[in-house]
Amino acid sequence: MTRMDGKALAEKMQGQLAEKTAVLKEKTGVEPGLVVILVGDNPASQVYVRNKERSALAAGFRSEVIRLPETTTQEELLAVIERYNQDMAWHGILVQLPLPVHIDEEAILLAIDPDKDVDGFHPMNMGKFWSGHPVMIPSTPAGIMELLREYDINPEGKKAVVIGRSNIVGKPMAQLLLDANATVTIAHSRTENLPALAREADILVVAIGRGHFVTKEFVKEGAVVIDVGMNRDENGKLIGDVAFDEVNEIASHITPVPGGVGPMTITMLMEQTYHACKRFLGTQANQP
Numbered sequence: 001m002t003r004m005d006g007k008a009l010a011e012k013m014q015g016q017l018a019e020k021t022a023v024l025k026e027k028t029g030v031e032p033g034l035v036v037i038l039v040g041d042n043p044a045s046q047v048y049v050r051n052k053e054r055s056a057l058a059a060g061f062r063s064e065v066i067r068l069p070e071t072t073t074q075e076e077l078l079a080v081i082e083r084y085n086q087d088m089a090w091h092g093i094l095v096q097l098p099l100p101v102h103i104d105e106e107a108i109l110l111a112i113d114p115d116k117d118v119d120g121f122h123p124m125n126m127g128k129f130w131s132g133h134p135v136m137i138p139s140t141p142a143g144i145m146e147l148l149r150e151y152d153i154n155p156e157g158k159k160a161v162v163i164g165r166s167n168i169v170g171k172p173m174a175q176l177l178l179d180a181n182a183t184v185t186i187a188h189s190r191t192e193n194l195p196a197l198a199r200e201a202d203i204l205v206v207a208i209g210r211g212h213f214v215t216k217e218f219v220k221e222g223a224v225v226i227d228v229g230m231n232r233d234e235n236g237k238l239i240g241d242v243a244f245d246e247v248n249e250i251a252s253h254i255t256p257v258p259g260g261v262g263p264m265t266i267t268m269l270m271e272q273t274y275h276a277c278k279r280f281l282g283t284q285a286n287q288p
């Protein structure tokens with residue numbers, strides 16, 4: 001069994017990104033800018049946002065975190081987004097999800113300038129992505145594809161099963177695997193005979209959000225198992241969707257939690273921000 005070390009790959013890529021950023025800054029005087037907007041005090045979101053800020057600063061980006069109270073109205077949030085849409089010093093805008101229930105998530109995602117939508121959640125970016133012309137790719141599935149590449153796992157011709165159908169992970173993951181010529185099935189909590197279906201997978205991606213949901217009986221001998229889960233057990237310990245200790249006995253490759261997919265997600269977000277900045281500079285250069 002090979003443990004797929006997302007932390008190590010993320011550190012390597014972060015180092016390369018910091019070098020690219022330094023060169024860009026020297027050549028153009030511009031540094032990529034990422035603003036992260038957090039509404040309310042969801043504890044998990046606070047941790048994610050802190051990690052994103054740390055990572056942006058380590059890459060040499062301009063970084064700002066806007067922390068707004070739970071009582072922020074939709075109009076107030078839209079006004080903040082509009083301010084950063086207009087400000088050319090910022091190339092990436094990310095609104096941390098989930099939002100408080102009184103705010104319409106779709107309206108917020110729609111308000112972010114698609115050129116700055118480094119999450120890739122704006123319907124325009126989703127449409128481009130699904131039609132085979134990606135500009136912004138959701139970070140978690142993008143990070144998983146990098147991990148597969150790093151460990152020389154080519155999805156071409158393979159059977160892939162994705163458990164989970166969220167817009168953030170499951171659906172875009174299926175699309176990327178399809179682009180890489182895998183045969184893809186999207187399964188979810190209502191799928192019948194899920195263990196038997198999952199056992200057909202050469203590549204099994206689990207993003208269902210239930211601690212240790214996937215046990216040995218879901219996994220074919222020699223399968224590659226990718227765990228996107230971030231759950232807390234009864235002692236508050238971070239655990240994945242996969243029961244690592246038993247599945248690692250039969251998988252050929254497996255990602256741990258923590259230290260697998262999570263660090264890659266953040267790194268890919270920084271990559272997207274860097275590329276958004278480069279595209280911005282390209283459009284500037286074409287101005288008369």
Ligand code: GUN
Nearest residue numbers: 094095096097098119168
């Ligand atoms: N909440 C959980 N994952 C994500 C993500 O990738 N982006 C945003 N904006 N919010 C999230």
